[in-house]
Amino acid sequence: MNVVKPGLMAAQAAAGISLRGHQEEALEAIVRGLTPRPGHPAPNGLRVTVQMATGSGKSYVGAAAGQKLVPRGVVLVVVPTLDLLVQMIGSWRAAGRSGDMHAICSLVDSELPYGVLASTSPLMIGMWLSDAAKHRRPTTIFATYTSVGAVKDAYEYWADRQGEVLPPLGLMVCDEAHRSSGSVEKTWTVVHDQAAIPADRRLYMTATPRIWAPPKRPVKGREGAYQPLPEELAVSMDDVRIYGPHVYSLGLAEAIDRKLLAPFEIVVLELRDPLGDRDRAEQQGVPWGPGVGEAPDGSEDEVPAARIAAIQAGLVKTVVERGLERCITFHNRTIEARYFSETLNQTVEKLHFENPQKYPPEIWAQWLSGEHDIDYRKELIRDFGKSEEDDGLRHRIFSNCKVLGEGVDMPNADSVLLQGRGSMVDIVQAIGRALRMQPGEGKTASLIVPVFLKPGEEPGDILESDSYGPLVKILTALRSHDAKVVEALAVPQKSGKRTKGRSAEAAVGPGESGSGASGGSGAFTLPVRFQTPVDENVLALFIASRVLVGETQLWREGIGHARRWFEETGGLDVPYSAMVGENGNYPLGKWLSDRRGENAAGELASYRVEMLDALGMIWSVSDARFEAGLDWARVWAKGHGGSLAAPARAAVGGYAIGTWLSELRASAQVPAGEPGALSPERRRALEEIDPWWCPVWPITWQRAYATARLWWLDTDGLVDWTRLPLDTVYEGEQLGRWVQAQRAGWPGLEEDQRDLLSAIGIEADPELVAAKQAAEAKPKVSRADRFQLHLAALAEFVEREGHARVPRPYKTGEGLSLGSWLNNTKARRDKLSAEQVGQLEALGVAW
Known part of the structure; x- marks a missing residue:
């Protein structure tokens, strides 16, 4: 059977969409990881995991992968919600997926896109699978995690009742794959079971491979004492036996640095609690009219009207002062979402009456819950997307209760209000919705977090106060999207100045006072804005003691692996591509490279520099740009059989490795001693990776040869090139036709080319050579x-x-x-x- 695996040059969707650079990188990594290798059976099916920041287009990448890997087979797409199921059907169609489409869900056919049939019957699902196998036509089945068990039932039913074993799926795509792991939704783990749902390939896609539960509040035993507690990992996708290797990662910070998402900040609303500090709370706007509640006796369903009014006033002030136009508020009770929306303009009127020059007389305010029908939802969502030119209302605030989660298409918001209530999974998803904002207007998005101070507490006393729990939960949820963004906030600055409160040691460094972080590598750092300026070092200690525990997870894990490397080798001369750890999936080389970048920018704490120096850290390189490129070249070669014959447009990890190599090949053609010539040292460094990185023959030939050599290696050298079918395609190369062309054109090859071919068993074919020479001898016809x-x-x-x-x-x-x-x-x-x-x-x- 021929193996088809498109490379980066072919990483384009078949129709309707054109993938962006980072999506092409992800697609190439997926297709490479899910391509069967000759002589390497996978009885449990091939499996890979991809992490892509929310809003970076992972749905389209999954659809494009389905098109490339299983153009004529059965693909099962599993999602967490019905809304996302409907949206996913559109994404796959936009990616050019044709053929039959079915849904395993409770929706009726009229609620699904045209041409999609729905059923949960094992008999019907079995018929879909059987027909697809018999007719070899593309078939795509969409299911939710709660309904995917019906696929297992179909396999069992068909074997018991029909006496026939249904063929395995060509591909299973698990979107929002964290839903299938850890201690959450255990019944959904059927998607992993090869015996229950056989699949040749499994692709797990998520923005949040880890969902962290916030650590408990440190026990206060004595002045200045903070007792660290172990982090609780509520959901993990680290088990490579189940989820396969992580073949591609695009974190939140990197997505922002690459201008795929808008930068954002956290705005903390420090409010007075109307129930515990009524005198000071009276200065905050309270809506007119009685409280609204379903329980007249004041039981659990009553809405805390005074607290909501305080949040409303703080939110409206923030929205107006920061020029925000579209805000989404998240609530865990329907009655609260309704009350917040229906009384919001009462607070707006009060603020307008007090300051008509600053506050508008009215804003757009609506609410949704899961009880609203789909048509009504769509109507309100369309209205939310309008602008001041449409109805004269500049500010729009949309309140919802568990509606605007995974899979709901919404106009871009520039802010969200998060109260830190509900499960961590819900909070993580709410933040994911907030971060789906596209760059372009130069506006920073805002995550607005209200906290209520107790009597005697003052704004900014974050180390002393117990009232900042909602902020802890939001920062912990953000850590699930990108741990580095939050952990960078815990890097103390450089001087030895002590902070206020408990006399904790911290350092004062450069940065905007009271604005948040200035640490961490990369262009994006997360600002945290407080009503009263908070020193960055106080914030760092708050993050370390309340959000993280002790040293940051990122640093502790990295320095641990570095220490083990030092013990084994006596230094830290670590290649960029080095992967270490029990499962070989920790990128120590990249971690050390990031620390070099931090140190060069003056952002690495001195005590951390000393720790690395003690392990023999190599800080300086003769030419940082070349060394960085050389690191990426090693990464590329590792994934391409040791070859550096990369296409000009090739990229790896966002680095334009193809362009870098093309420039060096051009320099290699310049005579030694002339301007622009490649130095012997650099030439040797590249030849250590690939002796044929700059051949005298076309690089396209070398790229095709590298593919043939990969095939030869994957078959353990047991390949009969004379019987290789002409239409064989491998790694995106027309391998069968290329091999025949070499056997026919043997006399015209360089001696080194013939040696390379002979080394992998490709030899001249006298009959083909004679036929080619005879054809070339014929007179040309114009x-x-x-x-x-x-x-x-x-x-x-x-x-x-x-x-x-x-x-x-x-x-x-x-x-x-x-x-x-x-x-x-x-x-x-x-x-x-x-x-x-x-x-x-x-x-x-x-x-």
């Missing part, structure tokens, strides 16, 4: 002569048949492909001469 030859054949056809409608497959007795020639000639009419057009029209050719 284009004009070929035209006249086919024109004469067309005249004979017209005389015999009475028309010029030649079927495309038609060939003459002499072997001329007359149908194809006529079809191609029509397509290039603008390149024909007037005389040729006239000759064709005289024979009755219709354009």
Whole structure:
């Protein structure tokens, strides 16, 4: 069986969409990881995991992967919600997926896109799978995690009742894959079971491979004492036996740095608790009218009207002062979402009355819950997307209760209100919704977090106060999206100045006072804005003691692996591509490279520099740009059989490795001693990775050879090249045709090329060589002569048949492909001469 695996050059969706650079990188990594290797069976199916920041287009990447890997087989797509199921069908169609589409869910056919049939019957699902196998047509089945068990039932039913074993799925795509792991939704783990749902390949996609539960509040035993507690990992996807290797990662910070998402900040609303500090809370706006609740006796369903009013006033002030236009508020009770929305304009009127120059008289306010029907939801969502030009209302605030989660298409918001209530999974998803904001307007998105201070507490006393629990939960949830973004906040600054409160040691460094972080590598750092300025070092201690525990997870894990490397080798001369750890999936080389970047920018704490120096850290390199490129070259070569024959547009980890290598090949052609010539040291460094990185023959030949060598290696050298089918495609190369061309063109190859081919068992074919030489010896026929030859054949056809409608497959007795020639000639009419057009029209050719 031929193995088809497109490479980066072919990483384009088949129709309707064009993937962006990071999506092409992810697609190439997926297809590479899910391509069977000759001689390496996978009894449990091939499995890979991809992490892509929310809003970076992972749904399209999954759809494109399905098109590339299983163009004519069965693909099962599993999602957490019905809304996302409907949206996913659209994404797959946009990616060019054709054929039958079915849904395993409770929706009726009229609630699904046109042409999609729904059922949860094992008999019907079995028929879908059986028909797809018999007719070899593309079939895509969409299910939710709660309904996917019906696929297992279908396999069992078909075996018991029909006496037939259904073939395995070609591919299973698990979107929001964290839903299938850890201690959450245990019943959904059927997607992992190869015996229950057999699949040749499994692709797990998520924005949050880890969902962290916030650590408990440190026990206060004595002044200044903080007792660290172990972090609780509520959901983990680290088990490579189940989820396969992580073949591609695009974190939140990197997505922002690459301008795929808008930068954001956290705005903390420090409010007075109306229930515990009524005198000071009276200065905050309270809506008119009585409280609204379903329980007149004041039980659990009553809405805390005074608290909501305080949040409303703080939110409206923030929205107006920061020029925010679209805000989404998240609530864990329907009655609260409704009350918040329906009384919001009462608070707005009060603020407008007090300061009409600052606050508008009205804002757009609506709410949704899961009880609203789909049409009503769509109508309100459309209204939310309008602007001041449409209805005169500049600010729009949309309140919802568990509606705007995974899979709901919403206009871009520029802010969200998060109260830190509900499960961590819900909070993580709410933040994911907030971060789905596209860059372009130069506006920073805002995550607005209200906290209520107790009597005696002052704004900014984050180390002393117990009231900042909601902020802890939001920062912990953000850590699930990108741990580095939050952990960078815990890096103390450089001086030795003590902070206020408990006399904790911290350092004062550069940065905007009271604004948040300035640490961490990369362009994006997360600002945290407080009502009263908070020193960055106080914030760092707050993050370390309340959000993280003790040293940051990122640092502790990295320095632990570095110490083990030092113990084994006596230094830290670590290649960029080095992967270490029990499962070999920790990127120590990249971690050390990031620390070099931090140190060069003056952002690495001195005590951490000393720790790395003690392990023999190498800080300086002769040419940082070349060394960085060399690191990426090692990464590329590792994934491509040791070859550096990368296409010019190739990228790895966002680094343009193809362009870098092309420039160096150009430098290698410059004579030694002349400006721009490649130094011998750099040439040797590249040759250590790939001796043929800059051959005298075309790099395209070397790339095809590297693919042939990969095939040879994957078959353990047991390959009969003389029997390789011509249509064999591997790693995106027409391998079968290329091998035949080498065997036929052997005399015209360089001696080194012949040696390379012989090393993997490819030899000359005397018959093919003779045939090629005979063909080259024939006199060349000009284009004009070929035209006249086919024109004469067309005249004979017209005389015999009475028309010029030649079927495309038609060939003459002499072997001329007359149908194809006529079809191609029509397509290039603008390149024909007037005389040729006239000759064709005289024979009755219709354009």
